Amino acid sequence: MHKSIYTAVGLAVALTGAGCSSLQPLGLQAASEASGADTIKSIEFSGSGRWYQFGQAPNPNSAWPQFELKSFTADINYDTAGARVQITRSQTVEPGRLRPAPVEQKVDQYVSGATAWNVAAVGNAAPAPIAQPAAVEERAAEIWASPQGFLKAAQANNAISQSVGSDTEIAFSIAGKYRYIGTLNANNQLEKVRTWIDNPVLGDTLVETRYSDYKDFGGIQFPGHIVRSQGGYPVLDLNVSAVKANPGVDITVPQQVTKAPAVAVTANKLADGVYYLTGGSHHSVAIDQRDHIVLIEAPLNEERSQAVIAKLKDIIPNKPIKYLVNTHAHFDHAGGLRTFVDEGATIVTLQPNQFYYEKVWLAPHNINPDRLAKSQKPAQFESFSGKHVLSDGKRNIEIHAIAGNGHNDAFVLVYLPNEKILVEADAYTPTATNVPPPASPNPYSVNLYRNIQELNLDVDQIAALHGPRVVTQADLRTAIGQPVAVK
Numbered sequence: 305m306h307k308s309i310y311t312a313v314g315l316a317v318a319l320t321g322a323g324c325s326s327l328q329p330l331g332l333q334a335a336s337e338a339s340g341a342d343t344i345k346s347i348e349f350s351g352s353g354r355w356y357q358f359g360q361a362p363n364p365n366s367a368w369p370q371f372e373l374k375s376f377t378a379d380i381n382y383d384t385a386g387a388r389v390q391i392t393r394s395q396t397v398e399p400g401r402l403r404p405a406p407v408e409q410k411v412d413q414y415v416s417g418a419t420a421w422n423v424a425a426v427g428n429a430a431p432a433p434i435a436q437p438a439a440v441e442e443r444a445a446e447i448w449a450s451p452q453g454f455l456k457a458a459q460a461n462n463a464i465s466q467s468v469g470s471d472t473e474i475a476f477s478i479a480g481k482y483r484y485i486g487t488l489n490a491n492n493q494l495e496k497v498r499t500w501i502d503n504p505v506l507g508d509t510l511v512e513t514r515y516s517d518y519k520d521f522g523g524i525q526f527p528g529h530i531v532r533s534q535g536g537y538p539v540l541d542l543n544v545s546a547v548k549a550n551p552g553v554d555i556t557v558p559q560q561v562t563k564a565p566a567v568a569v570t571a572n573k574l575a576d577g578v579y580y581l582t583g584g585s586h587h588s589v590a591i592d593q594r595d596h597i598v599l600i601e602a603p604l605n606e607e608r609s610q611a612v613i614a615k616l617k618d619i620i621p622n623k624p625i626k627y628l629v630n631t632h633a634h635f636d637h638a639g640g641l642r643t644f645v646d647e648g649a650t651i652v653t654l655q656p657n658q659f660y661y662e663k664v665w666l667a668p669h670n671i672n673p674d675r676l677a678k679s680q681k682p683a684q685f686e687s688f689s690g691k692h693v694l695s696d697g698k699r700n701i702e703i704h705a706i707a708g709n710g711h712n713d714a715f716v717l718v719y720l721p722n723e724k725i726l727v728e729a730d731a732y733t734p735t736a737t738n739v740p741p742p743a744s745p746n747p748y749s750v751n752l753y754r755n756i757q758e759l760n761l762d763v764d765q766i767a768a769l770h771g772p773r774v775v776t777q778a779d780l781r782t783a784i785g786q787p788v789a790v791k
Contacts, residue, residue, distance in 0.1 A: 329465035331472035332458055335492040339525050341455040346553040349526060350377040351544040355393050358539050359505070359635030362401060363713040364660035367537040370396040374408070376542055379553045380447055382456055386416040386555035387447050402710040402747045414555060415443035421561040427736070433558040435565070438605060441482075441501040442511070442534075448478065449497040449513045451526060454486050471495070481671055493518050493525070500671060504605040504639035506535050507669035507677075521547035567611040571619050572774075575723040577699070579619060580767050580774060581612055586636060587769045588612055589727045590619075591720070593696035596626035599649070600718050600727050601769050602640035606674045609640030613647060625649045627686070627694055629703060631729040631769065632712040633657045646675040650684040652694065654705060656714040658687035704759055706731060709751045717752070719761050726761065728752060729769035732780055736772050745784040753784055 336342050352375055356368035371393040380387045391411040395403065412423040413436070420439040425431045448457045454474075463476035472488040487496040496514050503509040510533075517528035526547045532540040568583040577592035586603035597620055602609050616625065628644040630653040631637055641651060642665065651661070661683065669677035686692070694701040702719040709715050711730050718727040731752035735741075756763060756777070763777040778788045 329458070329463050329474060331465060331488045331492055332455065332463060332474055335488050335494060336455045336459065338492050339451055339455060339494070340523075340549065341452040341459075344452050344524075344549050345383050346379070346381045346550050347450070347452055347524075348377065348379045348546075348548040348551045348553070349544050350375065350546050351530075351542045352376060353543045354396075354538075354541040355391065356537065356539045356541075358534050359503075361537075361633075362398075362711065364633045364656045368535075368539060369398070371409075372396055373540075373542070376540075378446075378450075379551065380450060380453065381553040381555060382447070382453055384416060384555065385444065385447060386553065387414070387443060388553070388555060389413050389443075389446075402751075404746050404748070405744060413439070413443070415440060415447070416555045416557050419557045419561060421558065427739075433560045435561040437564045445482070445499050445501050445511050446532075448484065449499055449511065449532075451494045451515060454484065454494060454497050457484065458486070491518075493527075502669070502672040503535070503635070504642070504674070505635050506664055507667040508671050509535050509667075519544075522549075524549050567607050569611045569615040571615055574725055574765060574767060574774065575720075578720065578723055578725060581615060583611075584608070585770065587767070589718070589767050589769075590616055591699070591701060592620045592623070593626075593694075594698060595623065595696065597623050598627045598629065598694055598701055599625055599644070600629045601631055601637060601729060602628055602644050603637050603769070605639045606643045609643035612640075613643070627652050629653070629694075629701075629716070629718055630657060631717075632715045633660055634712065634730070637729055637769070642674055642676040645683045646679050646681055648681075650686050652686045652688075652692065652703065654714040654716060655687040655689055658685045661685075704755070706752065706755050707758075709748055709755075711748045717755070719759075719763075721762075724762050724764035726756070726763045726766045726777075727769065728766065732766065732768055732783065734766070734768050734771040734773055734775045734779060734783075741783050741785070749780065750784045753780055753786065756780075 353373045355371045355373045358368050361368055374392040377390045392408060394406040394408045414421050418440060420436040420443050421433045422436055423431050423433055447453050457478060458474050458476050461476040461478055463474050465472055465474050470490045474486045477483050483500055485498045486494055489495050494515055498510060498512045500508045500510055513532045515527035515530055518525055519528045524547050528544050530542040531538060569581050570583045572580040572582060574580050579590045581588040581590055589600040591598040597616055625647055626649060628649040628651050630641060630651055690705055692703045699722055702721060703716050706715040706717055709731060732749040766775050766780060781788050
């Protein structure tokens, strides 16, 4: 979790008396009056359009994948810095890329001050709150980048303005670290807001929201079209169909998420010197070589990586982490890489991923500086195409590109030939033992099995980097509808 974030308390208090000042920056008061920002304490807006999955590009050089947005409803309480966003979406079919059949997904996400959470069902359980500490900055930014939110925050945070042609630029900072720059047009309508939030991969990440097609929604001036971009690509393209002023938006933080659980790492021995590091939604595998450690995957963020490093010092003491093998560049699998660069590890990954990391890691990490931002150590890579082998003279670790998988174009599996262990992420996610196989096999898993056969890998155990358990190749065959031979 980030150590410093902007919360409801300070800003809400500042907003209480914001309308009392007569010294408003150029255009700000007129824009506030036109939008009703001074009298609107809460707002609801809804519509449909497109949504894009941030950090999950199928190729290091492509945009975030697109989803059709059947419905989108945002409820915001400006006084408490709280919001609820409800989404119904399904992934768009991408020509030439084999993906699982689109499934309608319903998302229910919240933020209140310094706490973010989703309400979702896990397995067969009833929907329940699930802490999302990494989402606080992004969701707070969506509150204060909304038209009325931006104008309220500008009044409360000593905004300055300047003329830019026929437009007016309004700028301010929240909590001394989160910058906001907005553009008002000649009609005193907010057309664009730029702000920056922290991301473990991209560092200080631009979030830009553009507003257009302003309309009267029952007496409220509000944009009919909203386009939000993050990290250089769209994340939301919304056609607004309805707006309500001052609806009841009472968001109470559930007790279950008032304190996010500490990061836990559990070491499970798969073979001599091979450890499956679990304890959350994402896993890693550590391999104890003759005079060093090879770690497969650094997911999520620095907090997770530091917990993994501490566990490695406990179970494999007095050996450096020489290599960090990265399966692909999706942010949930690459968010902890920079921590291992600072630790002194060489990043082993496919060549397109190296080029991507070298480019994006040049961005500043000033909002929440990580270890690498402080040490400024240069990243060391050992990149390849096709196949790569790491060896200590006794144990070989084979790293193979996964060919033709629709999930990602620069994607690897790891194989230990002596132990007959396969390590992979996202191509196959095992389910609990009592869950029946899917009616339609996941094409990513079908492709993984095909790669195993074509590479002639003799697999006894599959240590997936998601999922509740280590499985066998027979489990993979069952999951994709392949007959399993009876011995």
